[in-house]
Amino acid sequence: MLAVSSPQWLVWHEPFSQADGAADDFFRFTSAAARSIAEDAKLHVEMAQADGGYSSVVCDTLGLDPSAHAACNPAAGEPLQTSGGFYLATAMLARVRAPTLGARG
Amino acid sequence: MHYASCALSISQGLLDGHLPWRLNAAARGVNGEQHVPKRNWARGGVSGSMSRSMQHAFMWQFVDGAGSRPPRGRCLDWDGWYGGSIFASLCAEVDVLVYAEPFGPGPTKPLPKGSSKVVRWWHADAHTMSRVLPLAAFDLIIANSVFEHLEKPLLAMQQAYELLRPGGTLFWHTPFMFPEHGVPRDYFRYTAAGARLIAESVGLQVEFAHADGGAAAVIGNVLGLSAKFWTPEELAIGTRAPHAEGGAGGRSAEALALTADSPTLYLSTRMIARRPAYDKAPAAETPVTGPRPLGMRPVATARNRGLRRRGSAPVSSNCPSSASAAFATAVRQAWINGELPDGALGLHNGASQLDLHNGTGWSATNREIVTSPSTSSRGSSIMLCQLRAAFWSRIADEFAGRLASRGPFLARRQRVGLRCLLWLPSKKALTVTLTPMEEQALSRLCEQTDRVSSLALSRGRYELLLSAGGFARSVDPWATMRRAAGLLEDHGVIASDGLAQPLMASNRHRLLASARSRMMP
Secondary structure (H helix, E strand, C coil), X not given: CCCCCCCCEEEEEEECCCCCCCCCCCEEECHHHHHHHHHHCCEEEEEEEEECCHHHHHHXXXXXXXXXXXXXXXXXXXXXXXXXXXXXXXXXXEEECCCCCCCCC | CHXXXXXXXXXXXXXXXXXXXXXXXXXXXXXXXXXXXXXCCCCCCCCCCHHHHXXXXXXXXXXXXXXXXXXXXXXXXXXXXXXXXXXXXXXXXXXXXXXXXXXXXXXXXXXXXXXXXXXXXEECCCCCHHHCCCCCCEEEEEEECCHHXXXXXXXXXXXXXXXXXXEEEEEEEEECCCCCCCCCCCCEEECHHHHHHHHHHCCCEEXXXXXXXXXXXXXXXXXXXXXXXXXXXXXXXXXXXXXXXXXXXXXXHHHHHCCCCCCCCCXXXXXXXXXXXXCCCCCCCCCCCCCCCCCCCCCCHHHHCCCCCCCCCCCCCCCCCCCCHHHHHHHHHHHHCXXXXXXXXXXXXXXHHCCHHHCCCCCCCCCCCCCCHHHHHHCCCHHHHHHHHHHHHHHHHHHHHHHHCCCHHHHCCCCCCEEEEEECCCHHHHCCCCCHHHHHHHHHHEEEEEEECCHHHCCXXXXXXXXXXXXXXXXXXXXXXXXXXXXXXXXXXXXXXXXHHHHHHHHHHHHHHHHHHHHCC
């Protein structure tokens, strides 16, 4: 529960199917990678999922104006099964694990 | 306008569910189109899969350019598709790696494609394969569409280093702007800089690493226009549509394909790296900008003429239905004519027409996508900003709901009111105003928000850390995540306990310097 034990949170939102051309741009992460990296750092992952499905990728890639094309409204959480594996970003909510008794003692 | 009609067709196709992202299946047999096999190993062959076509073209380029290197050596191949086929002239012996248990030598059987004099099968995990396979034994490791599936790519890369004979070569190809696919898990995408980063981190010398398959390949793949709708030269144009280069005649297809300058749309990443040969003098520092040709044969000049110049062909005023093969032709022609934008982060500068604060981010009058300098410096398109704001809002809703469940007093709180740290991917990004949607979502979550471009510069206690593209630019996402966790726990950076992290940490300064030097003109 929020604030019951003063947990701290990581709200992760990283691009997936997008490049910005920067020389220091290195990686893209699927939700599995995001979860793996967070758990490697001992964080507890509450959710990790694709964000913005096939429509978002098409509109972003082609630069379709979302104000002019209803199809371009970001469909958050569009299931991978219906997006053909295309998605624009990876979203994750993770939190610091509550310390166990004696863990720091 | 042609682009507008195409855009409408695409948009309507999305709404109706008629836009096939695998149009090649729908288009077979339409308008006399011939069936194209999904995989085509033949030299110059076109595969139905856009990505396969790019992979095979790169393989043939490598084989043709390799000459006597490696001299009919021993090759390690994942799943055995290529060691006995495209690479047959280079591989006298093929060792096939399959992920299966128990680890060790696998049952003897022929290769799934092609043949080889000596074939050995191994069951191993790429992260620990040096425990099973012979060390320093391979002249060539073929890692085609492998590394995106590895949970610990640095570990696997180090294993590849151990297996390569000194002077041996790693052939690498991974998808980039490509859908998630299982087999059984899919973890990472690598920019060219990312591929170089992990190879150099384990001591490999990178001969080159760059984008493969440019705007046409990405647009085609997204819309489901298979490779058969494009010429190889069009697919290979690495960074921008011909119009962005002042016409296809401005630069050769090969030059465009090998260009490493700020690609914004590309389908795959390809790399050739080599284990240093210790019996020779150390190689000169690899240039950090520009391609190294690797002895590849140049693309025939005559083939370059396959590119059409802008406006060289008549364009229909209407875009056909997105469910027809004619649609593919129309989209391709629009791309050739420069009527399709090369991505939401393209270089068209129309900021004066951009109404960022209305949340659209696109010009209503300019058919070309316009990109605000501010959004491009943030490394996020407006679409991505919208998604991010929506995600933050969902988190705010979730947190508010949890508060409400704890009693009427907390339920009256309109804001979650956390102390937040917003991590933006660059110093430039710090100067950029968030979109109104982002600001609104952020205000619901955070009572106080500090912004940083580097977690290393962060001090203080925070309850919520929001990443907005920073991990994509981290040279070591694992260590960065530990730092993030440490910040949140307020007891400093957690010491790394994995093998990959010290590897990265030891090279960080050099890698950062290398990355920065590539940013210089």
